[in-house]
Amino acid sequence: MGIFLFLIMNLAVMASIYLTIFLIEIFFGIRLDQGTISGLLILSFVVGFSGALISLFMSKWMAKMSMGVQVIETPQDQTEAWLVSTVERLAKEAGIGMPEVGIFDGPPNAFATGWSKNDSLVAVSTSLFDLMDEKEIEGVLAHEISHIKHGDMVTMTLLQGVLNTFVFFISRLLANILAPKDEEGNPSPMYYMMISFALEILLTVFATMLAMWFSRYREYKADEGAVKLDGPEGIYYALAKLGQIPKEQVALSSDMKAFGIVGFLDLFSSHPPIEKRLEHIKKVAKEMGYSV
Structure with missing residues (x-):
C-alpha cells in the first residue's frame, strides 16, 4: 500500500508540473528555458510548489489510507461518542469548522491534517485510550485543534514550497556556472546533472x-493553544506520560510525524524534547493564572 500511495503521489506531482508548464506557455507565452x-526561476517555482500543494490537498486522503484511519460517521460506543463530542466542543471554542474524527491502530499518538481550517481531520490511536484518561486525551485533542486553528498545515506547505523552490533554483543555477562548457558555451549535460x-x-x-x-x-504554539482552549492539566500530563515511553514506540510513520502529538527528538525532529515542552507549558500556564 505504501508503494502504491508513493507512486500515485509522484504521478500526481509530475502531471501537475507538466500541466502548469503547458498552461504557462499557452496562456502567457512564456517558455520555461532553464538557460x-x-x-x-519560474520552473523552480512550479516544481517547488507542485509537490507541496498536492500533498496538502491530498493530506486527508493520504492520512486515511496510510494510517488506516477509520472515520467515525456514527459513534458505535460511548468512547467514540465522547471523542466526537469533545472534538466538536473544542472546534467550536476555537472557531473552526467541525473536523472529521477518526481512530487508527498504532502507537499512542494523535494527529491533525487537512487543507483548511474548515476541512480537516483529527485522528487518535486506539492505544491512546489505554494509556490516558479522558482529561489527558482532551488535552491532546486541544493541541491538535490548535494546529488546525493556526493553519499550521497550510503554513508548513507554503514554507516547504519556498524551500523546494530555493533548492531547485540554486542547485541548477550553480550547476550551470560550475559545469564544464563546450565551444558554444553550453554546459556539459552529464556534469550539469551530476553537480x-x-x-x-x-x-x-x-x-x-x-x-x-x-x-x-509551531509545536510550542500548539501547546500554548491547548492551554488556552482546555487549561494546562490535560496536555501537560498527557505529554508527561508520553515522555516515559521510548520514543521509537510512539513515533508515527515518516510521512505523518510532523502532524503528531510527539515525534523523534533530534536535529531533524518535527517536535521539541518533551521536557522542554513541559517547561514551556508551565511558563504559559503561570502567565495565564494556572498552576500545574
Missing part, C-alpha cells in the same frame, strides 16, 4: 533543518 534566469544533483542533496539537508525548526516552533 535563462527568469525561465529557471545539480549533488547540490540538491546538500541544500535539501539545510532546507530540512529549517523546516523542522519551524515545525518545532
